[in-house]
Amino acid sequence: MSGATRARPVRPATVASFAVLVVLAAVYLGPLLTVVNVSLQTRQEFSLNPTAIVGQPQLTNFVTAWNKANFPLYLRNSILYTVAATSLYILTAVFVAFPIARRYVRGSGFLFSLFVVALFLPYALIPQFQLMLHLRLYNTPVGYTLLFLVDPIGIVILVNYIRSIPRELDEAAAMDGSGYVRFVMRVIFPLIRPALASVIVLHAIGIWNEYVTPLIYLTKKTYMPITRGLMVFYGQYGNDWTTLAAAILMLTLPIAALFLVLQRWIYAGVLQGSVRG
Amino acid sequence: MRHAFHFGGRGSRFVPYLLLLPGMLLYLLISLGPSLATVFYSFTDASGLIGSPTKFVGLSNYREFLFLGQNARDNAEVLVRTLEFSVLVTVIQTGLGLFVAALLNQRLAATNVFRTVFFMPVILGVTIVGLTWTLFLYPLGGPAQKVLALLGGHSEFLGGPPFQAFLWVTWVQIWANMGVTMIIFLGGLQTIPSELVEASRIDGASGWQSFRHITYPLLTPSLNTNLTLAIIGSLQAWQLLLVMKGVTNGTQVLGLIIYAIAFGRTVQNPTAVAMRQGYGAAASVVLFVLVLIIGMTAQFLMRRRERRVLG
Numbered sequence: 370m371s372g373a374t375r376a377r378p379v380r381p382a383t384v385a386s387f388a389v390l391v392v393l394a395a396v397y398l399g400p401l402l403t404v405v406n407v408s409l410q411t412r413q414e415f416s417l418n419p420t421a422i423v424g425q426p427q428l429t430n431f432v433t434a435w436n437k438a439n440f441p442l443y444l445r446n447s448i449l450y451t452v453a454a455t456s457l458y459i460l461t462a463v464f465v466a467f468p469i470a471r472r473y474v475r476g477s478g479f480l481f482s483l484f485v486v487a488l489f490l491p492y493a494l495i496p497q498f499q500l501m502l503h504l505r506l507y508n509t510p511v512g513y514t515l516l517f518l519v520d521p522i523g524i525v526i527l528v529n530y531i532r533s534i535p536r537e538l539d540e541a542a543a544m545d546g547s548g549y550v551r552f553v554m555r556v557i558f559p560l561i562r563p564a565l566a567s568v569i570v571l572h573a574i575g576i577w578n579e580y581v582t583p584l585i586y587l588t589k590k591t592y593m594p595i596t597r598g599l600m601v602f603y604g605q606y607g608n609d610w611t612t613l614a615a616a617i618l619m620l621t622l623p624i625a626a627l628f629l630v631l632q633r634w635i636y637a638g639v640l641q642g643s644v645r646g
Numbered sequence: 647m648r649h650a651f652h653f654g655g656r657g658s659r660f661v662p663y664l665l666l667l668p669g670m671l672l673y674l675l676i677s678l679g680p681s682l683a684t685v686f687y688s689f690t691d692a693s694g695l696i697g698s699p700t701k702f703v704g705l706s707n708y709r710e711f712l713f714l715g716q717n718a719r720d721n722a723e724v725l726v727r728t729l730e731f732s733v734l735v736t737v738i739q740t741g742l743g744l745f746v747a748a749l750l751n752q753r754l755a756a757t758n759v760f761r762t763v764f765f766m767p768v769i770l771g772v773t774i775v776g777l778t779w780t781l782f783l784y785p786l787g788g789p790a791q792k793v794l795a796l797l798g799g800h801s802e803f804l805g806g807p808p809f810q811a812f813l814w815v816t817w818v819q820i821w822a823n824m825g826v827t828m829i830i831f832l833g834g835l836q837t838i839p840s841e842l843v844e845a846s847r848i849d850g851a852s853g854w855q856s857f858r859h860i861t862y863p864l865l866t867p868s869l870n871t872n873l874t875l876a877i878i879g880s881l882q883a884w885q886l887l888l889v890m891k892g893v894t895n896g897t898q899v900l901g902l903i904i905y906a907i908a909f910g911r912t913v914q915n916p917t918a919v920a921m922r923q924g925y926g927a928a929a930s931v932v933l934f935v936l937v938l939i940i941g942m943t944a945q946f947l948m949r950r951r952e953r954r955v956l957g
Binding site: 382386389393394397399401403404462464465467469480491492494498503516518519542543547549550553577578585613617620624629635 | 662
């Protein structure tokens, strides 16, 4: 850039906008930084002054939380549920979305509308519970995973994205004698990668963060995912905020890190998911 | 209409159907079916126990929920609170989201960093958000208390009067979801050609005037999307309340009491007592009707405004 000394004059409105954003950011970062700070305090420091910035950070809270809160077990469960359900969902979802987007099946429009209206329908909570009870899948990891093989917004995103891919591709592939499965797996999957990334990330985050479903369906500690584990820990050690903060932070950091890497797909997914029909 | 299918092989016409089936059946079995079956269950006395007989009870669940004695009065209170929650969340979240998006749409430094910060809570989920704010609102000298002390105030926050605690959770709900609103508005802002705004500025319009008369009308589709999502989302929301307040008197909304009724969590007995799933299903249907009426009315008004504004 030439003429660095002749910088554009800064308008007062710009300064004001920036100041407002900084204040708002403080409202957003304040609670999160409090967790970081408290997690590094000793119990004495916390009871004397919870907001004192730690002078000598110590990591014993993390060790305590890791052991007392059963972290390794809950973490393993969360990873298993998230990976299993997300991969199965994606595989089935593409084979639902592709023929609907291309109208290769009768009643495509109707089938698509079944997914679009999902947002408005009654809460499936109670009959879903009855179903799992009668299938003898209550309090089982398989039953719990089964509940996450469905995500109507993901289908809506995929259908809308597939519609933007030219049909000539299908015709060319068919002329070359390619079969349907082969075409979807080899051609469509790579082409819809941006939409897939968004759907995968949003679906996985949804499972990972789920709090009420495990509360209802999993009573055995050995089956619980980490969110539920954290609330059990909170119930037992509700006043031990230094250890609790360490536990919260250990759960927050991996999600936050993943978010920083995957933000573009997440924003894209939120936008695509908000466009209906 | 159905397009001609070109892929080869014997019986290949059926292959797409066959492969569509698993995903479709799962959706019908786990989501759509149960959702519709809620209406059926609302006419029964189903419990959460396997093997206990279920019989039809006609409209008695609805009668009990809406008209019978103290229960119905409590439920009416919950209904009003649900509406208060929904109005507060919809108005403030949409307003704040629009405001932040408009700020971020200027050529400022570090807008991406701000966007990340504001969106972060969306990703963290109710457990982390709920516990983080419970700590932030720690009444014995916690951060929020210190800020309040600077202004000469004091509060018990979540431990205070129920309505106050309820307002705090309402705020946290807004804080946690404003990022989605912001992203949808930012997406809308990007579709507005910058020449339009610049031309108006050259013609002498102030920043506010060009926002009010050019940007804002053109944002109508994003505004409608955001309002729809916020209205429906806030009417159905309850999980953050459960994390931050549990099942307590004076802070419940409709979604929360459906859970509490169906899974036997009461104020007196936070671990399970009788699970009245039929009665809970009736409450779910009441919530559904509420969402339907308010959602449809909002859709109607928004469509009318969109036609007027965008022609």
